[in-house]
Amino acid sequence: MNHTIEEKAYSAKRASVHLANVSTDIKNKALAVMAQELQKNKELILEANRKDLEEAEKMKKEGKMSSSLYDRLKLSDAKFNDMVSGVVDVAKLEDPVGKTLSTVVLDEGLTLYQISCPIGVIGVIFEARPDVVPQVMSLCLKSGNATIFKGGSEAKNSNRALFETLVGAISKVPEIPKEAFHLAESREDVAKMLEMDNYIDLLIPRGSNDFVKYIQDNTRIPVLGHSSGICHAYVDESADIELAKKVCLDSKIQYPAACNAIETLLVNEKIAGEFLPQMAKLYADNNVELRLDGESEAVLKKSKFDMSSACIQKATEKDWDSEYNDLILSVKIVKSVDEAIEHINKHGSHHTDVILSQNQKNIDQFAGLVDSGNVMINASSRFSDGFRYGKGAEVGISTNKIHSRGPVGMEGLMIYKYILSGSGQVVANYTGVGAKKYVHKRTDEKYCRLQ
């Protein structure tokens, strides 16, 4: 285990091509053993976790660790069971490797297959939560990707106990190259990982916005993730008011710390007088602080809404670019769906935005022009999530514009290769005078390999 991070990365890269070719049965067998060994080593793992928690408690007392970080560090009994059943569930997911994505006959006896394959080596850099290790390792194993983990020092003992248990399990299945999985432990290793674009094909950071942003800003390796979630709900003049109230409330309060909770409410001026006082009352009843622009303040003051019943502030320009992650909401009146779209594309983080409307033209306009990974029509922003989308498992939520966008499941860990199968064909025969013509006929034929 005393290899340098460079040695680990090189060994992961070499192992990755072999892991890419392991059969579904073997991978599922390894997942079953992983689940068993986790269960078997439960006490050992929880003991390691208790060690981390002791340290963490000291830090908490000294004000060096937040309660939420502490909570995420803690492996409760329920969390442990979820962790194990998570590994079991991955075995049930369809194997994404080796699928024939398209087949084109170029000419007689010359067929081009596009075959799904793993990306290669994934670097997972995460804070606090040790349950990331089994979750990501099982997804990477099933998708045939080698993985280098780097967890936070605050979870050092937990991460090591989990990692060693899982690699020990994999060792019992000799067809799986165990060099495909590595744990990096020192802080210096992170900086080195960010530079290893020759070995690491994709980075997945898990942690605070600042943490993800730091990773994105300091590497040339593609990063799957998002550093902020500034989500909006727009209430159109045609909105069903009761429906809009339900959705706007849920989008804010169901779990305000989540990236897919809304931070700004945009209300069409034609419906504001009727909608906003009712909505403000609902928010006030649920302890949501409101940051109002001049017009929405005027609307509320003119209404029967009791301004003293709520915590109310004036919104400043900064509010439109703020992710509160808390029971705070900025509110702005807009003249039209176009102004709402313009505001969202300018201030949003291209994550998730909601329209409340009964007018199909405005809905189409909004869904077409809002440049976000997720557009919700008359439904809560909180649905924007891998589990709720039915992906089985979530690798992350991406606000990138390439590869994968929105909630990302195992498909985000896949790429493809082209395999051209011929019988001696040369390009010279397809060029110049008397050139043979390409057929370019799509078929449903699958690529077959022995086995």
Next chain:
Amino acid sequence: MNHTIEEKAYSAKRASVHLANVSTDIKNKALAVMAQELQKNKELILEANRKDLEEAEKMKKEGKMSSSLYDRLKLSDAKFNDMVSGVVDVAKLEDPVGKTLSTVVLDEGLTLYQISCPIGVIGVIFEARPDVVPQVMSLCLKSGNATIFKGGSEAKNSNRALFETLVGAISKVPEIPKEAFHLAESREDVAKMLEMDNYIDLLIPRGSNDFVKYIQDNTRIPVLGHSSGICHAYVDESADIELAKKVCLDSKIQYPAACNAIETLLVNEKIAGEFLPQMAKLYADNNVELRLDGESEAVLKKSKFDMSSACIQKATEKDWDSEYNDLILSVKIVKSVDEAIEHINKHGSHHTDVILSQNQKNIDQFAGLVDSGNVMINASSRFSDGFRYGKGAEVGISTNKIHSRGPVGMEGLMIYKYILSGSGQVVANYTGVGAKKYVHKRTDEKYCRLQ
């Protein structure tokens, strides 16, 4: 036209969301007008090209420009016609925008659609070849992507004449936002473009390896391209010798300057005595210089091959990492398909590699473990090309491991968004005690918008 590059990029970003929503008919209409206007302005464009050529001739005489660069700069009559028909052909390609990629019913009245959409703003940075402008502009227009072009100063007049003709054409179709297309002209603009990851979503560099490498090394924007093509052919012990000779010859000599020509021939030791002398004779007859490792030299010396008939050098370690782009080939004897795979994954550029074999097990091993975008089985490496693969048009060849790989057509300019269509659903009802269950049923239903 005197906007700064920042203004151009911001205006492209704003226009991109509108371009993303233009209908297929309108886009095809614009493409037709673009082709007409090119034809109409032919003399003007060729005149501008002649101006560039005059300058270029001086540079050529002073040794500051290569003949090949000069040739790429020159718009011949044939090249001009190809350029125009290229634009017409793009109109015939299927519109990749707005396709329903998947549909999942989350619950009654709550349906999730995954819809293809353009990436946004593409930055195209290219050397010399002015025909890139209409080619890329038509592909970007059809795929709904805004584009910023930056051509080389040596083609300044040609690029401007082409660009102004095309934007003039687009102006005749008012539904197309003409602010979606911009031309950058100064060298400083390139450096600025590389930093604009807030506006530019994808960079496509076209030019020499060094040029592409420079772009890749100096931006955090994703780059679609490849900076080198070190391709291999491996001749297995089971190869059909006549077939292997044909394919290995074509892979080297059909167009040696191409990125998909082979640079290294790997020969299994069990077939080398029979195959290599015949192959060496063929290469010698076609003026290919051979750089031999010790074992292949020994094999040839022991055979009837006339060593003086060919240009022969000893290979050094450096040769295995060299892209000659010329009639030069390095040759190495390997003990097994595994040694060949190991060599290719270590020294290759993950572009295109060939196996000549009649043994299905070895073919599967090679196709599975070679970590390249294209694996050719008993067919020439030169087939690795967008046109030959039937893509209609090639945006570039990618050796990336994410988004798109191998020859990339318009699909490489696409991403998707999720649209969740509901009727007031909130997440609160799907959590906790008495939670509603998700259905997660896949259907073939397409997303519909008014129009």
